[in-house]
Amino acid sequence: MITELLSEIDDSAGRAGLLDDGARREIRRATLTAVCVPGYQVPFGSREMPVARGWGSGGLQVTLAVIGEPDTVKVIDQGDDAGVNATNLRRMIAGTEGCEESTDSRDATVIQTRHRVPEQPLTAEHVLVLQVPVPEPLRGVERSTAECDRMHAEGDYAAIWVSLYEDLVRNGVITRSTGYPVLVDGRYVMATTPIPRWDVPRLHRSPHLSLFGAGREKRIYAVPPDTDVEPLTFDDVPFEVEGGHEQQCALCGSSDTFLVEGGGGRTICSDTEWCARVAEGDADLEAHAKQAPLHLLPDPARRVRTAAPVTLVARPEPARRPVVSAAEWTLQVAGLGKVHGLGGADAVAGTGPEHGTAISPTTGAIVAAWDVGFDVAPGEAVGLIGESGSGKSTVLRCLVGEESPTAGVLHLAAVDAGATDLFTLDAAARRKLRVDVLGYVQQDPSAGLSLNVSAGGNIAERLTAAGWRSYHAIRQRAAELLDRVEVPLSRMDDPVKTFSGGMRQRVQIAKALATDPALLLLDEPTTGLDASVAAGVLDLLRGLLAERDVAAVVVSHDFAVIETLTERAVVMQLGRVVEHGLTDQLFADPHHPYTQRLVAAARR
């Protein structure tokens, strides 16, 4: 059916106009893709237009591609048909495409607009084309376009939820006006640029087709008729439109339209066509009143600042996790190997402690870890000890999913009751596990935290990623966690970059515990801290491990850390496990020469 549709589109494209046939065909195809995948930004080869980029070149290309002789075009700029830009665009489109032009929304079939959806209720006969300046809703929270693409692909929108959370914390309301993020058809988050929040409800299950064109950014996206468009907001924080209850237009007297400053302290309608027709008595006021978002006007009583501030009752004992499967272990890894460089498993021969090197004599590859295996039971902490370069962090990164191993299998009891080898899962699936199954504390807190985001917001990132959508519940949970890690509640809303190293590490630990993961991975958790601060963090971790049924893997080069936190330990040297046993036995009766040296070094 799509192929048929495409060939029909191509057949009808043989006319003169600003766009040549090839361009028209390409933009139509991109537009059709956009309609098929609502909210998804389709890249297209944006052409030079006789208007500057950033002045509506994207919208113009979409209009020119979809419009034909039987159509009537209307162009609005700042809610006004009579502006220079609007008039010139309208004349140019009508002149080059041979279609009719009008300023009356009821006559128009294609309405190109900047800033507004017309106040006139639209029908299935209308196509609304919006000129988009910034199509990427994640631009404000993520600089890398590749990372934005990944977030869209995986539906990983925690970052944008955190930005809403931070806005509420800082300002008490969500201040974002144009470009408010919406979830389209339950799948893609889309920026509703360039329209104000007032117009956002007009896109939800609308009878008309909305097409968004961004010329500079070379993207087209669409909201087809009857599609769900939900503004992102927390369950307990209502979405608000702009304006107040007492205002009305100084010209036509309307109080159910989007009003803007009209000079001289007056407010006037932001849609000149509608305003004039209301004044003339040529408007269907009843139909308009039905669509007006008056029920979404700000309600001070429901704003977050009116709610009681977060308070802590007695610290509850953490819930004991029910045993997920019959397996003895939470984590089981076997035969884990990681070779950097050529040769893979063939490069392993000739490396290891007995050869005194990790560099393959045949291929020069670095054998960072080979044949590493251990398992961890619920409530048990296992240490991974060895000097720098022994491969312990490589092993941990493979467990977390930051590196893909050359060999080995990894099972978690929480995933398919331990049946799936996690190393066979793709990166997206591994990342999902890090939200609710795995807690990861890194040596450098700045690697695990967003420093410009508040302590509470960093915890909110984990919670929103796990599906939490109640602002107050998120704050309560964040407050409890921060209290548990002894970060004062008065610092909850301060950016983490204002925190000391020890405090940052505590926030990182709180974040790792936010979703009560079954497995906690600690990579040199106290190494970057000075002695007294490190002692405090170590005490905290000891307490946390004692009170929970979490399974933990602790990587450290420091025997004191391993001795304090773990019952069993694995000693690594040059990528291999050279000894394993009960931690106190490794300390009191080390067998391997390397372990004996480590123990001797630890006795200061």
Add this chain to the structure above:
Amino acid sequence: MLRIRNLRKTFTLHTIDGRTVVSLDGVDLDVAAGEHVALAGPSGAGKSSLLRCVYRSYLPDAGSVSLDGVELTTLPDRAMARLRGRELGYVSQFLSAPPRTGPLEVVAASARRRGLDRDAAREAAAVALRAVGLEEALWDVDCGVLSGGERQRINLAAGTVAPPRLLLLDEPVSALDPANRELALSRIAGLAASGVAVLAVFHDAEAISRLATRVVELTAGRVIRTGPALEVAS
């Protein structure tokens, strides 16, 4: 209950020149429930090594240690770690508590490992600390700043709270003044009376003759004599 057969332990000192030191050279020993067996012999005879081999702080080279038929020398580490809490306790001469923790917390943590819930553990810990005569004012003071005698009493309290079935004592009263020593010895005497099997090392004959039901004398890693307490001590 505890059955030791032909136990051998040799240390290989890789950090020096790889030389080996024989510590236990084929030890046979049995301890029954409610029995208090004291190990005697000169320094270096292997008394402490024997306790540690039972507890698996040392990994024996050969021989068998079985507790109610469970072979401990080859038990997987995790199973051994679990067994240590509830079945098997070890009280060394010196307290090895986590840094920056107070006596009550240390003893309560020990009781929790032995299966008591949080409140019961704290209660049992308080009883144990009183029994060894530790002043209540010190219960939340960091163990690291307390005196040697106080630390030893905390260690004994932690080892004997909610007592395990087999308790290994390694000179648990060596640093105590006479009054506190008396309290500690009567606490230990009560253990065997309540059915705990005790294997102990004391450095003075008076404690042995008072507590032990049987004495095993070691020299150079071998048992040279065994018999009732009075007979060996004399």
